[in-house]
Structure formats: C-alpha cells, structure tokens
Amino acid sequence: MERSPTRPSGRIAIVGGVRTPFAKAFTDLTHLDASDLAKVVTQELIQRLELPTDAIDEVIWGSVLPTMSNLNVGREVPIALGLTHVVGHTLGQQCASGIRAVTAAAERIMAGQAQAVIAGGSESMSNTPVTYRQRLVLALQAVQKARSLGQRLSALRRVRLGDFLPRPPAIEEPSTGLSMGQHTELMAQINGISRGEQDEYTLLSHQNAATARAEGRVNGDLVPVSLPPRHNHFFEQDNLIREETTLEQLGKLRPVFDRRHGTLTAGNSSALTDGAAVVLVMGEERARELGYQAWGYIRAYAYVAIPPKPQLLLGPAYSTPLALDRAGLQLGDLDLIEIHEAFAAQVLSVLQKLESEQFAREELGRSAAVGRVDRDKLNVNGGSLAYGHPFAATGGRLVINLLQELRRRDLQLGMLTICTSNAMGVSMVLERA
Numbered sequence: 001m002e003r004s005p006t007r008p009s010g011r012i013a014i015v016g017g018v019r020t021p022f023a024k025a026f027t028d029l030t031h032l033d034a035s036d037l038a039k040v041v042t043q044e045l046i047q048r049l050e051l052p053t054d055a056i057d058e059v060i061w062g063s064v065l066p067t068m069s070n071l072n073v074g075r076e077v078p079i080a081l082g083l084t085h086v087v088g089h090t091l092g093q094q095c096a097s098g099i100r101a102v103t104a105a106a107e108r109i110m111a112g113q114a115q116a117v118i119a120g121g122s123e124s125m126s127n128t129p130v131t132y133r134q135r136l137v138l139a140l141q142a143v144q145k146a147r148s149l150g151q152r153l154s155a156l157r158r159v160r161l162g163d164f165l166p167r168p169p170a171i172e173e174p175s176t177g178l179s180m181g182q183h184t185e186l187m188a189q190i191n192g193i194s195r196g197e198q199d200e201y202t203l204l205s206h207q208n209a210a211t212a213r214a215e216g217r218v219n220g221d222l223v224p225v226s227l228p229p230r231h232n233h234f235f236e237q238d239n240l241i242r243e244e245t246t247l248e249q250l251g252k253l254r255p256v257f258d259r260r261h262g263t264l265t266a267g268n269s270s271a272l273t274d275g276a277a278v279v280l281v282m283g284e285e286r287a288r289e290l291g292y293q294a295w296g297y298i299r300a301y302a303y304v305a306i307p308p309k310p311q312l313l314l315g316p317a318y319s320t321p322l323a324l325d326r327a328g329l330q331l332g333d334l335d336l337i338e339i340h341e342a343f344a345a346q347v348l349s350v351l352q353k354l355e356s357e358q359f360a361r362e363e364l365g366r367s368a369a370v371g372r373v374d375r376d377k378l379n380v381n382g383g384s385l386a387y388g389h390p391f392a393a394t395g396g397r398l399v400i401n402l403l404q405e406l407r408r409r410d411l412q413l414g415m416l417t418i419c420t421s422n423a424m425g426v427s428m429v430l431e432r433a
Contacts, residue, residue: 209382315425
C-alpha cells in the first residue's frame with residue numbers, strides 16, 4: 001500500500017547496515033544464489049534494528065547478473081520474509097548498482113514517496129545465467145511442439161555439436177569488444193603504472209584488510225550465513241583476504257589479460273565473488289521518531305559517463321570533483337576515502353589523474369588539480385582486491401565500512417567512489433552523525 005507522501009525537512013540518513021562475508025566464486029557460497037543472499041542480509045538488518053515491518057515502505061535492490069528465476073530480487077525478498085505489503089524493485093548499473101540502490105532510496109524519500117527504504121545489492125558469480133546458441137534453443141522448441149518422432153528428429157538434425165556449448169555472460173564491452181581487464185591494461189600503459197606499483201598496492205590492500213579483521217573492525221557488520229543442504233555449518237569470514245601474501249608471491253603470478261606484455265594478474269585484479277550487502281535509508285526525522293541513532297548522512301553524490309576509450313574505468317576521476325562541489329568541500333576536507341579496487345592499476349590511474357593539473361585543465365575545465373589523496377586516509381581497512389567484488393554488493397560494503405570507520409576514529413567526513421563497466425563512475429560524500 002502506498003503511503004501518503006511527506007517531504008522530509010531533514011537530511012537523508014543511513015541508519016544501519018550489514019553484509020555477508022564475501023566468498024570467492026565457486027567456494028563457500030556456491031549453493032546460494034543472489035536472492036538467497038539478499039534474504040539473509042535483509043532479515044538480519046530488520047532483526048538487528050528491531051525495525052517495525054509496517055515502517056518499511058520499499059525495498060530497492062541492485063543486481064548485475066540476475067538469474068531467470070530471480071529477475072526481481074527487490075520484490076522476492078519482502079515476499080519471502082512475509083512483508084507482502086512492501087513494494088520492491090531491482091535495478092542495475094553495473095558495479096555501481098548497490099550505490100544506485102542507495103541513491104534511488106534517497107531520491108524516493110526526498111520526493112516524499114517513502115520514509116524508510118531498504119537498499120542493497122547481491123551477486124552470485126557462482127550462479128550466473130548461462131545461455132545456449134539460438135539454433136539449439138529453436139530446435140528444442142520445435143521438438144517440444146512436434147507431434148511425431150519424425151518431426152522431432154527433423155528438428156534435431158539442424159543442431160551442431162558446438163551448439164551444446166554453454167555461453168556464459170559476455171565479459172567484453174559491447175562498444176569496444178575488449179574486457180575490463182584489457183581496458184585496464186591500456187590504462188596502465190597510458191598512465192605508466194608499472195607491475196611493481198600494482199603489486200605493492202595489492203599487498204597493502206590485503207595487509208590492511210587482514211589487520212582490520214584481526215582487530216575486529218569489520219567483523220561486527222558481518223552476517224554468518226548458514227550453508228545448505230543441512231544448514232548446520234556457517235560461513236563467517238571473508239575468504240579472499242591473504243594475510244600471508246608477499247610481494248615475491250604476487251610477483252610470480254603471470255599476466256592474464258595480455259600474456260606477453262601485460263601487467264595485470266589474478267593477484268592485482270579483483271576476483272569473481274559471491275556476497276550481499278544492505279543498508280536502511282531513512283529521512284532524518286523519521287529515524288528520530290522511531291528512536292534510531294543514524295550512522296551518518298548522505299551529503300552529496302554524482303554519477304558521470306565518459307568515453308569507453310581510451311580509459312574505461314577512469315570515471316571516479318570525473319565524478320569525485322563534481323560530488324565534492326555539490327558537498328561544498330575540497331578533497332583535503334575528507335577524513336577517509338574509499339575507492340573501489342576493481343584493479344590496482346585502475347585505482348592508481350584515478351589517483352594520478354586527481355593529482356594532475358593537466359588532467360584538470362584538459363578534462364575537467366579547472367585551473368587546478370582536484371588534489372592529492374592522502375594514502376593514510378585511503379582504504380584503511382583494505383579494499384576489493386582483498387575482500388573481493390560481488391558486483392552489486394560492493395556499494396553497500398563501502399557505505400557500511402566508511403561510516404563505521406568514521407565512527408570508530410571519531411572523524412566526520414568521508415567519500416567513496418566506484419568505477420563501472422560501460423565507462424561510468426560514481427562518487428558519494430558521507431558525513432558521520
């Protein structure tokens with residue numbers, strides 16, 4: 001049932017959030033799909049917050065690779081949890097899908113169409129949809145409709161052996177024919193990012209993540225996931241963090257996207273990952289009415305699109321200054337920064353451009369560089385190179401981690417950025433409550 005619209009007079013609050021531990025694809029979470037993972041985190045969020053079910057107006061969910069049986073996770077989740085009155089929809093904007101869910105929730109609240117929205121994202125790379133060639137599909141349809149053995153055999157004669165080979169989701173950019181890894185190889189070459197720099201950055205990501213886990217800085221946001229078929233075992237910790245990895249070990253890995261001259265490896269690239277993350281978005285006054293202490297507030301955000309070539313994943317270098325302008329801030333005003341680590345070379349390229357006066361003049365139309373990111377403020381708990389990257393869940397992880405770390409350190413302002421395929425980027429400024 002649609003509630004009476006009321007425009008909020010206060011800020012847009014993030015009230016709480018949780019995520020599953022992230023798992024390398026085809027490991028611990030293999031037998032749970034994106035919908036299963038979404039239900040786990042949503043149910044936990046409601047229970048932790050003791051959220052009255054009649055206070056939930058909508059569920060907005062991000063998903064990049066939904067299965068044919070779970071096309072609208074955003075509605076399937078509330079139905080599965082007995083919240084049949086809750087409107088739900090699913091959206092996709094590649095790796096920014098989780099953040100798009102959050103900003104869509106904020107926009108619904110600002111428009112007076114909702115007061116409390118559950119916003120999240122989930123991905124199961126272990127259960128991505130697989131299709132077959134059209135010739136096989138048409139032949140099987142003809143077999144199904146056939147009325148005689150002869151008609152069935154005639155339909156099957158058109159099929160070739162190669163038609164039985166599955167066709168997994170395409171990893172190439174439709175506009176360029178290159179994968180994100182191949183595009184990032186080009187970025188590394190253009191920007192002079194060496195293999196050594198990439199491996200050093202990767203090592204630091206794992207070290208920061210391992211330290212954060214050991215000190216309990218990320219554990220409180222995790223939801224243990226009971227594993228089928230017996231559900232007598234729980235998956236409780238991210239399984240991609242490598243505490244013991246070294247530069248020497250990373251240096252032995254072979255390039256995977258350009259085997260002869262490349263610098264990107266399985267080590268300095270984020271892995272295919274399963275996981276889910278969710279946050280509760282509310283108007284500030286509504287949160288106060290229900291007795292919640294907000295974690296923080298959305299100060300500003302910006303989405304951009306850029307040409308796919310030559311630097312597909314450089315979007316955050318364009319969205320960051322725009323988001324800062326909308327927040328009335330300079331880069332140096334930020335206390336913590338989270339940059340999604342699709343690839344080490346992509347992060348290092350973005351940092352380089354933010355520091356470049358030439359880039360500012362030629363690409364941003366500004367007289368001065370955006371600024372230098374203090375490395376002591378950057379991804380202090382590690383990033384996607386260590387945790388993994390379940391596409392639509394990464395945005396939620398960044399929001400949760402950033403706000404919680406601001407609170408732990410008694411700091412005020414933070415920003416997160418995400419690059420995406422299809423040559424887009426998003427940056428969001430958050431402030432602690």
